[in-house]
Amino acid sequence: xxxxxxxxxxxxxxxxxxxxxxxxxxxxxxxxxxxxxxxxxxxxxxxxxxxxxxxxxxxxxxxxxxxxxxxxxxxxxxxxxxxxxxxxxxxxxxxxxxxxxxxxxxxxxxxxxxxxxxxxxxxxxxxxxxxxxxxxxxxxxxxxxx
Amino acid sequence: xxxxxxxxxxxxxxxxxxxxxxxxxxxxxxxxxxxxxxxxxxxxxxxxxxxxxxxxxxxxxxxxxxxxxxxxxxxxxxxxxxxxxxxxxxxxxxxxxxxxxxxxxxxxxxxxxxxxxxxxxxxxxxxxxxxxxxxxxxxxxxxxxxxxxxxxxxxxxxxxxxxxxxxxxxxxxxxxxxxxxxxxxxxxxxxxxxxxxxxxxxxxxxxxxxxxxxxxxxxxxxxxxxxxxxxxxxxxxxxxxxxxxxxxxxxxxxxxxxxxxxxxxxxxxxxxxxxxxxxxxxxxxxxxxxxxxxxxxxxxxxxxxxxxxxxxxxxxxxxxxxxxxxxxxxxxxxxxxxxxxxxxxxxxxxxxxxxxxxxxxxxxxxxxxxxxxxxxxxxxxxxxx
Numbered sequence: 001x002x003x004x005x006x007x008x009x010x011x012x013x014x015x016x017x018x019x020x021x022x023x024x025x026x027x028x029x030x031x032x033x034x035x036x037x038x039x040x041x042x043x044x045x046x047x048x049x050x051x052x053x054x055x056x057x058x059x060x061x062x063x064x065x066x067x068x069x070x071x072x073x074x075x076x077x078x079x080x081x082x083x084x085x086x087x088x089x090x091x092x093x094x095x096x097x098x099x100x101x102x103x104x105x106x107x108x109x110x111x112x113x114x115x116x117x118x119x120x121x122x123x124x125x126x127x128x129x130x131x132x133x134x135x136x137x138x139x140x141x142x143x144x145x146x
Numbered sequence: 147x148x149x150x151x152x153x154x155x156x157x158x159x160x161x162x163x164x165x166x167x168x169x170x171x172x173x174x175x176x177x178x179x180x181x182x183x184x185x186x187x188x189x190x191x192x193x194x195x196x197x198x199x200x201x202x203x204x205x206x207x208x209x210x211x212x213x214x215x216x217x218x219x220x221x222x223x224x225x226x227x228x229x230x231x232x233x234x235x236x237x238x239x240x241x242x243x244x245x246x247x248x249x250x251x252x253x254x255x256x257x258x259x260x261x262x263x264x265x266x267x268x269x270x271x272x273x274x275x276x277x278x279x280x281x282x283x284x285x286x287x288x289x290x291x292x293x294x295x296x297x298x299x300x301x302x303x304x305x306x307x308x309x310x311x312x313x314x315x316x317x318x319x320x321x322x323x324x325x326x327x328x329x330x331x332x333x334x335x336x337x338x339x340x341x342x343x344x345x346x347x348x349x350x351x352x353x354x355x356x357x358x359x360x361x362x363x364x365x366x367x368x369x370x371x372x373x374x375x376x377x378x379x380x381x382x383x384x385x386x387x388x389x390x391x392x393x394x395x396x397x398x399x400x401x402x403x404x405x406x407x408x409x410x411x412x413x414x415x416x417x418x419x420x421x422x423x424x425x426x427x428x429x430x431x432x433x434x435x436x437x438x439x440x441x442x443x444x445x446x447x448x449x450x451x452x453x454x455x456x457x458x459x460x461x462x463x464x465x466x467x468x469x470x471x472x473x474x475x476x477x478x479x480x481x482x483x484x485x486x487x488x489x490x491x492x493x494x495x496x497x498x499x500x501x502x503x504x505x506x507x508x509x510x511x512x513x514x515x516x517x518x519x520x521x522x523x524x525x526x527x528x529x530x531x
Contacts, residue, residue, distance in 0.1 A: 010469035010500050015493070016479075019486055023478045032478055035383055040477050043372040061476065 041065065059120055066112035070105050151522060152185045154256045156249075156272050157263075158220075158240060160190035161210055162203060163395075163413075166363065168263035168285045170440055171310070171334050173213075175260070175518060178335065178511055180212040182519070187256070188213055189249075191220040191242055191268070199240045218245040220268075237296040241267035249275045258525065261304075265291045270300050277303045281328070281525060286314050287435040289367075292321050301326045306525045308332050310438035313459035330521040335511030336443045339417055344425030347418065351411060357389040358484065359426035359450065361419060361441045362433065364396030369432030369455060374398070374408070376432075376480045381407060384481060386488050388427065393419060423448030427494070428487050429471075434458045443509055446470050446501030451494045453483055470501025 026032060041061075075094065077086035157172045176186040192201040199222035207216050222240035245268060249259065253276045261269040264284035273280045282304040286292060301307055301318065306328025309315040319325050347353070358377070364370040370392070377390045378401075391409045392398055398410045414422070423429060429445035434457040436442075442452055442461055452471025454461035456479070465471045472487065474480040487494045507513075 010493075010496055012466050012469055012472065012497075015472060015486075016483075019472065019479065019482045022486070023482050026482075027478070035379060035477070037379065037477050040372065040375045040379060043375055044476065 059116075059123075062119065063116050066109070066116040068105065068109045068112065070102060070109060149523075149526075150183050150185065151179075151258065151526070152256045153179065153187070153522075154259045155186065155188045156245070156259055156261045156268060157188065157190055158266050158268055159193050159196065160188050160215060160217075162194040166196070167310075167436075167438055167440060168283070171283065171285070171438070172260070172262055174334050174511075176213045177211050178515055179518065182515060186213050188215045189245055190215065190217055191240065191245070192217045193220055193222075193240070216248070218242045218248065220245075237265065237270050237291070237294055237300075238267045241271055246271055246275060253279060258305075258522065264297065264300060265289075270296060273300055273303050278305055280304045282307045282326075283310070284314075284318065285310060285437040286318050286321075287367075287437060288317055288321075289435060292317075298322055304328075306330070306521070308521060310334070311460045311463065313463045314437040317459065328521070328525060330517070330524075332517050332521060333438055333509060333514060334440055334443075335514040336440065336447055336505055336509045337511060338444070338447045339420050342424035342448055343417075343421045347421035347425045350418070350421075351391075351409065353389065353391065353409065353425070355387055355389045356427040356488065357391045357409075357425070358428045358430050358453070359391050359393070359422055359445070360430050360432070361393040361422070361445070362431075363394055364392070364398050367433070367435050369434060370396070370398065373430055373432040376477055377408065378404070379477060380481055380484065384485070386485055388484070388488060391422065391426070393422060420444070420448055423450050426450040428453050428484060431455070431458075431461050433461070436460045439464065443501075443505045446498065447505045449498050449502060451487055451497035452501060453480070453487070464504070468501045468504030469497065470504055471497050 072094075075087055075090045077083040077090070079086055153176075155172045155176050157169060159166075159169055161173065162169075172188065176188055180186045191199075192203040192205050193199045194202040199220060201219050203217055205217050205219060207214060209215070220240045220242040249272055253259070256279065258281055259272065259276050259279050260281045260283060261272055262283035262285055263269065264282060264286060269282070273282060280303070282301065284301070284307065286309075291297070301322055302324070304326065307318070307326035308328055309318065309331045310333045312331055315329060315331055360370065360373055362368055362370075373390070380386070389407050389409060391411060393411050393414055395413050400408055400410065411418075411422075423445045426445065427450075429442065429450040430453045431439055431442045432455050433439070434455050436458050437460060439458075439461050442454065442464060445452060446468065452461075452465060454465050454471055454473050456462060456473040456475035462473055465473060472483040474483050487497075
């Protein structure tokens with residue numbers, strides 16, 4: 001990727017737009033799907049603060065992460081000669097395990113989705129409540145002045 | 147020169163090994179103000195370690211580079227093993243009754259007492275003892291302790307409150323609900339050594355590949371663990387042939403086989419640190435809790451482009467104003483930003499040049515000291531008025 005430099009004073013936000021468009025293209029190609037970001041996600045929690053900008057960024061990530069794909073996936077092996085046998089073995093293991101792991105994982109997935117929705121709903125509810133309270137305070141202050 | 151003033155600085159640790167931001171600021175201000183003919187005294191404690199707060203250093207007085215330093219005994223009772231410090235206690239501890247007595251008995255000898263940082267018993271008690279002469283340099287972060295009622299009292303009692311950056315001042319106004327008196331934004335001066343030797347650094351520490359540099363304390367709040375995890379993920383999925391070098395104090399746990407790509411050099415001397423900045427392909431500041439970030443400005447002055455957390459208003463503001471680096475909010479942004487900087491050396495050089503010029507314009511000692519003297523003059527006028 002080549003970043004464009006158009007001005008003597010670099011606009012960092014413009015550069016970041018280009019970085020993000022590159023990320024969007026890689027996401028569309030499914031490049032990040034194989035990444036295990038669970039450890040990083042736990043550490044990112046340190047960055048979360050009670051701030052609207054952070055919440056609006058974090059909530060879609062939470063929703064995406066809660067939506068675990070439980071479906072079948074292509075099983076392959078890179079070994080040239082024994083590859084076919086390894087694939088058959090892996091498929092067999094997957095089928096043997098699936099009958100009970102699917103139940104566990106689907107329950108976890110349902111919990112994740114409900115928790116994510118609940119968090120979003122609570123935030124919305126408290127935002128509305130805060131707005132109503134702020135309006136009430138402003139009205140009372142106005143009454144007090146007049 | 148401005149009128150020569152008698153100033154006392156109060157901080158929990160001073161020249162006690164590895165220095166945090168507030169300690170570096172106090173040292174920089176005290177030594178440079180002394181260099182301009184002001185009389186500076188530092189009132190501090192015998193502590194070296196900011197976890198145990200043991201009285202390790204000898205007490206009494208000494209002269210360090212033109213600054214008189216007095217070390218007092220401190221009192222600190224750590225929380226039980228494994229228990230976190232209750233937030234309220236952060237405002238009460240560590241404390242030093244001996245230092246407090248000194249403030250009460252000899253306040254007439256000084257025109258100003260400058261306290262830094264805010265979240266210590268020394269600062270809260272000290273400001274309560276000499277409110278009319280106190281200047282608070284909070285080095286404020288968005289952390290639970292900042293929301294305590296005692297912090298509001300401390301900020302409202304102080305004669306003046308000075309900040310290191312505009313975002314820090316905005317944060318204070320947001321948390322406190324009022325604008326503290328004074329409100330000047332000053333910061334710290336940055337000077338590099340006369341000669342930087344990037345190749346010498348590579349030779350000395352056996353570094354062959356380009357590298358991302360982190361310099362600072364390794365603590366959860368500083369984002370070191372997040373940087374390590376992001377770097378490991380980068381190596382696993384899209385290794386761009388770059389290493390990670392960590393400088394500073396604190397423990398880092400490296401996995402098996404990581405030593406070849408992650409170099410924990412620990413605490414190194416000043417010249418080595420500056421050589422590392424000058425050799426770095428990217429300087430990364432992952433911390434979300436900064437009131438100034440001296441290391442970021444040092445790295446820019448040495449010619450490194452920066453990569454900072456999108457969640458730190460202070461470093462993000464520096465980056466935007468300087469045009470000195472990129473930022474990341476999550477792993478994909480980290481990966482792409484690193485890759486882009488490595489694949490586009492012209493952009494990386496332009497960012498590094500933007501950062502350098504920003505530091506030279508705003509954070510040379512002469513500029514900072516002019517601001518500092520003018521803020522002192524203003525506080526002095528308020529004192530008389």
